[in-house]
Amino acid sequence: xxxxxxxxxxxxxxxxxxxxxxxxxxxxxxxxxxxxxxxxxxxxxxxxxxxxxxxxxxxxxxxxxxxxxxxxxxxxxxxxxxxxxxxxxxxxxxxxxxxxxxxxxxxxxxxxxxxxxxxxxxxxxxxxxxxxxxxxxxxxxxxxxxxxxxxxxxxxxxxxxxxxxxxxxxxxxxxxxxxxxxxxxxxxxxxxxxxxxxxxxxxxxxxxxxxxxxxxxxxxxxxxxxxxxxxxxxxxxxxxxxxxxxxxxxxxxxxxxxxxxxxxxxxxxxxxxxxxxxxxxxxxxxxxxxxxxxxxxxxxxxxxxxxxxxxxxxxxxxxxxxxxxxxxxxxxxxxxxxxxxxxxxxxxxxxxxxxxxxxxxxxxxxxxxxxxxxxxxxxxxxxxxxxxxxxxxxxxxxxxxxxxxxxxxxxxxxxxxxxxxxxxxxxxxxxxxxxxxxxxxxxxxxxxxxxxxxxxxxxxxxxxxxxxxxxxxxxxxxxxxxxxxxxxxxxxxxxxxxxxxxxxxxxxxxxxxxxxxxxxxxxxxxxxxxxxxxxxxxxxxxxxxxxxxxxxxxxxxxxxxxxxxxxxxxxxxxxxxxxxxxxxxxxxxx
Numbered sequence: 001x002x003x004x005x006x007x008x009x010x011x012x013x014x015x016x017x018x019x020x021x022x023x024x025x026x027x028x029x030x031x032x033x034x035x036x037x038x039x040x041x042x043x044x045x046x047x048x049x050x051x052x053x054x055x056x057x058x059x060x061x062x063x064x065x066x067x068x069x070x071x072x073x074x075x076x077x078x079x080x081x082x083x084x085x086x087x088x089x090x091x092x093x094x095x096x097x098x099x100x101x102x103x104x105x106x107x108x109x110x111x112x113x114x115x116x117x118x119x120x121x122x123x124x125x126x127x128x129x130x131x132x133x134x135x136x137x138x139x140x141x142x143x144x145x146x147x148x149x150x151x152x153x154x155x156x157x158x159x160x161x162x163x164x165x166x167x168x169x170x171x172x173x174x175x176x177x178x179x180x181x182x183x184x185x186x187x188x189x190x191x192x193x194x195x196x197x198x199x200x201x202x203x204x205x206x207x208x209x210x211x212x213x214x215x216x217x218x219x220x221x222x223x224x225x226x227x228x229x230x231x232x233x234x235x236x237x238x239x240x241x242x243x244x245x246x247x248x249x250x251x252x253x254x255x256x257x258x259x260x261x262x263x264x265x266x267x268x269x270x271x272x273x274x275x276x277x278x279x280x281x282x283x284x285x286x287x288x289x290x291x292x293x294x295x296x297x298x299x300x301x302x303x304x305x306x307x308x309x310x311x312x313x314x315x316x317x318x319x320x321x322x323x324x325x326x327x328x329x330x331x332x333x334x335x336x337x338x339x340x341x342x343x344x345x346x347x348x349x350x351x352x353x354x355x356x357x358x359x360x361x362x363x364x365x366x367x368x369x370x371x372x373x374x375x376x377x378x379x380x381x382x383x384x385x386x387x388x389x390x391x392x393x394x395x396x397x398x399x400x401x402x403x404x405x406x407x408x409x410x411x412x413x414x415x416x417x418x419x420x421x422x423x424x425x426x427x428x429x430x431x432x433x434x435x436x437x438x439x440x441x442x443x444x445x446x447x448x449x450x451x452x453x454x455x456x457x458x459x460x461x462x463x464x465x466x467x468x469x470x471x472x473x474x475x476x477x478x479x480x481x482x483x484x485x486x487x488x489x490x491x492x493x494x495x496x497x498x499x500x501x502x503x504x505x506x507x508x509x510x511x512x513x514x515x516x517x518x519x520x521x522x523x524x525x526x527x528x529x530x531x532x533x534x535x536x537x538x539x540x541x542x543x544x545x546x547x548x549x550x551x552x553x554x555x556x557x558x559x560x561x562x563x564x565x566x567x568x569x570x571x572x573x574x575x576x577x578x579x580x581x582x583x584x585x586x587x588x589x590x
Contacts, residue, residue, distance in 0.1 A: 005166050005167075005169060006166075008162060008165065008166035009162075009163060009166035009167060011159075011162060012159045012160070012161075012162030012163035012164075012165075012166055012212075013159065013163055013209070014159070015155050015156070015158055015159030015162060016156055016159030016160055016162075016163060016205065016208060016209075016212075017159070017200065017202075017205055018155060018159070019152045019153065019154070019155030019156025019157070019158070019159055020098075020152070020156050020202065020204065020205055020208075021152070022148060022149075022151065022152030022155065023149050023152030023153050023156060024060060024062050024065065024152075025148075025152075025415070026145050026146070026148040026149035026152055027059060027060045027149055029145050029350070029351065029415060029417060045086075046082070046083075046085065046086040046309070046312060047086070048086070049083050049084075049085070049086025049087045049089075049090065050086045050087070050089050050090040050093075050305065050309070051090060052086075052087060052090060053066060053086060053087035053088065053089060053090020053091045053093075053094060054090035054091070054093045054094040055090075055094065056087075056090075056091075056094065057090065057091040057093075057094025057095050057097075058094040058095075058097040059094075062095070062202065062204065063091040063092055063094060063095035063203060063204070063235060064201060064202060064203070064235055064238040064239065065348070065349075066087065066091040066094070067088060067091055067236075067238065067239040067242075067253075067254075067257050068238060068239055068242045068345055068348070069345070069346070069349060069352075070084045070087050070088060070091075070239075070253055070257075071239055071242050071243050071246065071250045071253050071254055071345060072242075072250070072343040072345035072346050073343075074247070074249045074250045074252075074253040075243075075246040075247050075249070075250030075343050075345070076340045076341040076342070076343045077337055077340050077341065078341055080249075081249055081252055081253060081256070081316050081319070082312070082313070082316060084253045084256060085256055085260075085312040085315055085316060086312065088253070088256055088257045088260060089260065089305045089308065089309065089312070090305070092232065092260070092261070092301040092304065092305065093298075093301050093302055093305055095203055095204055095235075095301070096294065096297050096298040096301055096302075098204035098207065098208070099204070099207045099208070099211065099293060099294040099297045099298070100294045100298070102160060102207070102208045102211050102290060102294070103211060103289075103290040103291040103293070103294040104290075123153070123154045123157040123158060124154070126150045126151075126153060126154045127150065127151060127154035127155075127158075129147070129150055130146075130147040130148065130149070130150030130151035130153075130154060131147065131151060132147070133146060133147025133150070134147040134148060134151065138418075141417070141418055142417065145417065160208060160211075160212055163209065163212040164212045164215045164216075167212060167213055167215075167216050168215070168216050183223045183226065183227060184220065184222040184223045184226070184284075185226070186226045186229075186269055186273055187226075188226070189223060189225070189226025189227045189229075189230065190226045190227070190229050190230035190233070190265070190269070191230060192226075192227055192230060193206065193210075193226065193227035193228060193229060193230025193231040193233075193234060194230035194231070194233040194234035195230075195234065196209070196227075196230075196231070196234065197230070197231045197233075197234025197235050197237075198234040198235075198237040199234075201235075201237060201238045202235070203231045203232065203234065203235035206231045206234065207228070207231060207293065207294075207297055210224060210227055210228070210231075210293055211290040211293050211294070212290075214287075214288045214289055214290050214292070214293055215289075215290060217287050218287075219287070219288045220284065220285055220286060220287060220288055221283050221284050221285075221286055221287075221288045221292065221296075222284035222285060223288070224288040224292070224293055224296065225272075225284070225296060226269075228293065228296055228297055228300065229265045229268060229269060229300070230265075232261045232264070232265055232300070232301070232304075233258075233261050233262055233265055235261070236254075236257050236258040236261055236262075239253075239254040239257045239258075240254045240255075240257075240258065242254065242345060243255075248323050248325065251323045252316070252319035252320060252322070252323050253319070255318075255319040255322050255323065256315050256316065256318075256319045259315055259318055259319065260304070260308055260315060261304075263308065264300075264304035264307065264308055265304075267304075267307070268300060268303075268304070336360075336363070336396075336400075338356070338359045338360040338363050339360055339399075339400065339403050339404070341356045341359070341360070342356055342357065342360065342403065342404070342407045344407075344410070347410060347411060347414055348414075350411060350414040350415065350416050350420060351416070351417065351420050353407075353411050353414075354411065354416065354420040354423055354424055357404060357407065357408055357411065357424065357427055358423060358427065360400060360403075360404050361400075361404060361427045361430070361431055361484075362484070362485045363400070364397060364400040364401070364404065364431060364434055365430075365434055365481045365484050365485060366481065366485075367393050367396050367397050367400070367438070368393075368397055368434040368435075368437050368438045368441075368477075368481070369477050369478065369481040370393055371390050371393040371394055371397065371437075371438045371441035372437060372438075372440070372441045372444075372473070372474075372477045372540060373474060373477070374386050374389055374390050374393070374441070375390050375440075375441035375442075375444040375445050375448075376444065376470045376473065376474060378390065378444065378445045378448045378449075379444050379445075379447070379448045379466070379470065379533060380466075380467065380470065382448050382449065382451070382452040386445075387445045387448075387449060390441050390442060390444075390445045391442065391445075393438065393441070394438040394439065394441060394442050397434065397435055397438040398435060398438070400431070401431050401432070401434075401435045404427075404431060405428075405431060405432075408424060408427060408428055409428075411424060412424060412428070422554050422555050423487070425554050426484075426487070426550050426551060426554045429546075429547075429550045429554070430484060430546075430547045430550055430551075433543040433544075433546045433547050434543075434547070436539075436543050437477070437540050437543050437544070440536040440537075440539050440540050440543075443532065443536045444533060444536050444537075447529050447532045447533045447536070448533075450529055451526065451529055454525070456523070456525065456526045456529070457526070458522070458526060458530060459516065459521055459522055461512075461516070461590075462512075462513065462516065462522060462530060464589075464590045465509050465512065465589045465590065466509075466530070466533065466534075468505065468587060468588070468589050468590060469502070469505050469506065469509060469534065469537055469589075470537070471587065472498065472501060472502050472505060472541075472587045473502065473537045473540055473541060475498065476495065476498045476499060476502060476540075476541050476544045477540065477544060479491065479494060479495055479498065479544075480495055480544035480547050480548060483495060483547070483548055483551055484547055484551065487551060488551075489551060489552055489555065492548040492549075492551040492552050493548075493552065493575055493576070493579075494579055495544055495545060495547075495548035496545055496548060496549070496576060497576050497579035497580040497582075497583055498541070498579075498583055499541045499542065499544060499545040500580055501580065501583045501584050501587050502537070502538060502541040502587075503538060503541070504584065505587060505589060506534050506535075506537065506538045508589055509534055509589065510531070510534065512589070513527055513530060513531070
């Protein structure tokens with residue numbers, strides 16, 4: 001092979017790896033969060049976990065990606081080790097799908113219909129369809145992502161053909177054939193396969209490279225089999241690297257992946273070559289084909305799963321012996337499950353990461369609602385224990401905002417589809433409003449505490465008016481929380497009319513309060529505290545309005561609250577006018 005042949009080989013390998021990366025990323029993006037949600041929730045039985053691991057890996061074309069997801073699931077507490085074992089086993093089976101697709105390059109026939117099955121025949125068509133879909137569709141749409149998948153597949157296959165063409169002259173090169181003979185040594189061949197796969201961190205890619213070499217006709221099954229075995233060990237490197245800095249159980253999940261492949265490979269090598277010592281399998285001297293490599297790859301991984309399945313608990317115990325719990329370990333304060341789930345490994349699967357953020361944001365909204373409802377109870381009737389609960393809830397909400405906000409900022413830089421991008425934008429805007437609402441809950445309890453400590457009370461009329469305002473505020477926070485948690489745009493349109501009614505109630509209350517002050521019915525000090533309470537209630541409804549407008553405007557790719565509230569709604573929107581008039585008759589000051 002001359003220098004130009006080497007350059008062709010390097011270029012073909014680069015295109016092959018790039019195409020596989022583009023196709024894999026597109027498949028993950030197109031699936032959104034569906035596959036990961038299925039993995040996280042539907043792994044109740046080990047057999048189901050194996051099937052799901054096979055399905056997910058077959059779709060996203062990467063056992064490494066699936067295993068890294070599993071490490072993240074275990075690290076965040078979404079998945080237990082017993083569930084992880086089944087998914088890891090299934091991932092090894094699912095990764096064989098790629099080798100079957102790549103084996104199509106070895107089809108040889110003069111039949112027109114058979115020729116059409118060759119990637120070199122249909123890849124150009126897929127590339128043309130893919131580039132058209134990419135060029136005519138907007139960024140983030142499913143059609144554009146599908147086009148990227150087709151382009152990635154076409155590039156992958158073109159790289160495979162380029163590699164095959166570049167190495168074809170090696171079939172007559174004695175140096176090359178001599179090197180391959182060296183790899184027919186089981187230990188050396190296995191080491192070569194493991195090292196290659198560890199370097200490129202993809203067993204599918206290393207199998208594809210082996211299949212390209214097989215097309216030269218110079219690779220025997222005696223050489224191919226040990227390399228395939230080594231590839232299964234090398235693919236464990238990705239998960240082991242991913243487990244650095246994780247919890248003990250996450251590290252154990254990575255070691256389960258290693259032990260599963262290592263034990264399965266060693267058992268196969270011992271049994272196969274022990275029998276070969278007496279029987280002398282003729283297939284070992286036969287020329288390997290791309291399809292033959294796919295068959296061996298599949299048979300080994302399926303067989304390994306069948307053999308190791310009854311001993312899954314043993315793999316868990318072995319991983320626990322490897323990663324031991326420290327004695328007298330000081331337990332750290334437990335993070336809420338929805339926040340613990342925000343593992344940085346999921347940033348590579350942004351659709352699923354967005355859903356994890358949504359789960360955490362929904363819980364944050366619920367905590368915020370509870371804080372306001374409790375604070376209004378304290379305002380109505382002072383209770384020190386409820387005040388403490390409001391303080392605790394506000395601290396939780398602050399923590400949620402810190403953790404969730406930091407995670408979403410990192411996620412915002414990832415490649416998201418349009419729906420996920422909208423959802424992330426809504427959450428980024430809304431969590432600050434929820435945090436401010438919880439601050440107002442603290443203000444309300446502080447105001448109520450001042451009145452209680454100083455032995456002050458409102459007039460009977462003032463208290464009745466405050467109770468009416470509190471009812472409206474309770475309703476608006478409940479409605480807003482539901483709107484945010486369900487992303488219900490239709491219900492979101494009901495928040496602003498209620499917010500305007502609350503503004504009207506506040507204005508009327510202050511006018512009545514001034515009259516009472518002039519008549520000497522109410523004290524100045526109590527009046528100042530009442531003003532603080534009323535203002536906090538009004539600010540709560542304002543933040544609710546912000547959240548609702550965000551839910552309405554972001555999906556339409558606009559976010560101009562002033563324009564929406566000033567022009568589109570209050571002046572011309574029939575729904576707003578009708579709803580405002582209806583609510584104004586319901587929430588009336590006594």
